[in-house]
Amino acid sequence: MRFLVPASTRSWVEVPVDSHFPIQNLPFGSIAREGAPRLVSRIGDLAVDLGLLAEAGLLPLWLSGAKDASDLVRWEDPLAFRSVRATLAELLESGNSRLRDDSALREQALFAIDPAAVRLPMRPGAFVDFYSGVHHASNVGRMFRPDQPPLLPNYRHIPIGYNGRASTVVVSGTDIRRPHGQTKGANDESPSFGPTQEMDFELELGYFLASGNPDGAPIPVDLAEDHMLGLTLVNDWSARDVQRWEYVPLGPFLAKSFATSVSPWIVTLDALALFRIGGMPQDPEPLPYLQQSGRTQFEMVLEVSLQTARMSQPQLIARSNMKYLYWSLAQQLAHQTSNGTRVEPGDLYATGTISGETEDSAGSMLELSWRGSRPLAMRETGEMRTFLEDGDVVTMSAYADGEGYRVGFGELRGKIVPA
Numbered sequence: 001m002r003f004l005v006p007a008s009t010r011s012w013v014e015v016p017v018d019s020h021f022p023i024q025n026l027p028f029g030s031i032a033r034e035g036a037p038r039l040v041s042r043i044g045d046l047a048v049d050l051g052l053l054a055e056a057g058l059l060p061l062w063l064s065g066a067k068d069a070s071d072l073v074r075w076e077d078p079l080a081f082r083s084v085r086a087t088l089a090e091l092l093e094s095g096n097s098r099l100r101d102d103s104a105l106r107e108q109a110l111f112a113i114d115p116a117a118v119r120l121p122m123r124p125g126a127f128v129d130f131y132s133g134v135h136h137a138s139n140v141g142r143m144f145r146p147d148q149p150p151l152l153p154n155y156r157h158i159p160i161g162y163n164g165r166a167s168t169v170v171v172s173g174t175d176i177r178r179p180h181g182q183t184k185g186a187n188d189e190s191p192s193f194g195p196t197q198e199m200d201f202e203l204e205l206g207y208f209l210a211s212g213n214p215d216g217a218p219i220p221v222d223l224a225e226d227h228m229l230g231l232t233l234v235n236d237w238s239a240r241d242v243q244r245w246e247y248v249p250l251g252p253f254l255a256k257s258f259a260t261s262v263s264p265w266i267v268t269l270d271a272l273a274l275f276r277i278g279g280m281p282q283d284p285e286p287l288p289y290l291q292q293s294g295r296t297q298f299e300m301v302l303e304v305s306l307q308t309a310r311m312s313q314p315q316l317i318a319r320s321n322m323k324y325l326y327w328s329l330a331q332q333l334a335h336q337t338s339n340g341t342r343v344e345p346g347d348l349y350a351t352g353t354i355s356g357e358t359e360d361s362a363g364s365m366l367e368l369s370w371r372g373s374r375p376l377a378m379r380e381t382g383e384m385r386t387f388l389e390d391g392d393v394v395t396m397s398a399y400a401d402g403e404g405y406r407v408g409f410g411e412l413r414g415k416i417v418p419a
Helices: 050-055 080-092 103-109 135-145 219-228 240-246 269-275 327-337
Strands: 030-032 035-044 046-047 111-112 127-130 159-163 167-169 182-183 192-195 203-209 228-235 261-262 299-309 315-321 347-350 393-401 406-417
Touching: 030 046, 035 050, 035 080, 035 393, 046 103, 050 080, 050 103, 080 269, 103 111, 103 315, 103 327, 135 240, 159 269, 182 240, 203 299, 219 327, 228 269, 228 393, 228 406, 261 406, 269 406
Parallel strands: 127 347, 167 261
Antiparallel strands: 030 035, 035 046, 046 111, 127 159, 182 192, 203 228, 203 347, 228 261, 299 315, 299 393, 393 406
């Protein structure tokens, strides 16, 4: 079975040149049709109903009635989704007439995407957020511990993370309500409770698991990617003033748990295989259970745009790259299970904020405005932003450019609404 779709492959489906969804991608998602959720893939601007193709005998019958990506990983072979995607690619190739020439099935199985009908691509049973963006961690250290080294002593030895809230993971397009919380200013005698004044976004990637670890057996770092269904774009919203007051000594809690947005499409590692690169140098050398070699990272552009209520179009405010992760996806999962933690299909893991090396590549408002001391100017209206205000829309995007095509995640969008 050919899991990688060559760069030269083209489809009989018309795909715009700048689309994130050529035949080389074919991600998994979920869309409601006539009120019922359906497992789909995507090519160009069209969704592909995998259940209908299964009922027609073109895909495995067990996909019939599948609602989302959770139905891809419930079977005996947790990697069966790889063959589903490979078979779909064959059906959509320009020279394959089986689906192309069946007009009735084609018109029923391929349909335009209604953004309002898009659902979570997978139902997460657990959510973990790591802190693997080394430039973000360094920037935060410089801001809050100016008299100490930017990184804490354990950062280069251990993938830092915390358990988040799976119940508040929402799909792109869902409005984000400004949360209440307890805060205390530097000159306040006592804390107060009210809406956050420092609403922020965090530019991240994440991955959903396709299989778990029976009996909590540690997952070896070299096998960790075999447990991953694919990647999604993540915005782990943050209330910075709440976080600053509550995070000592145990870390984030209410400042993070109110909402985490994910993109509608799960992009498989097979679709990203041609964009692999070597990871960042790790010094000191990790302990043996975290040691990796080869191309452990991905070359992938990450972008953030902001549009205020007064603006007619969004403004690009940051551009970063996945290559700035210090700890790889595999190292994160290997560490998570190293103590015997049981993980399950559908669990969602996020990388942490991915900031680059320059001021305009920061993955949060906290860094872009440097804790509010360098307000961002909105060119169209002259408005200034240190943190997000009600009515602001944050749009994220991620993509990797190949030879004549682009593999990406589409948009991850969220609008801030009043508390």
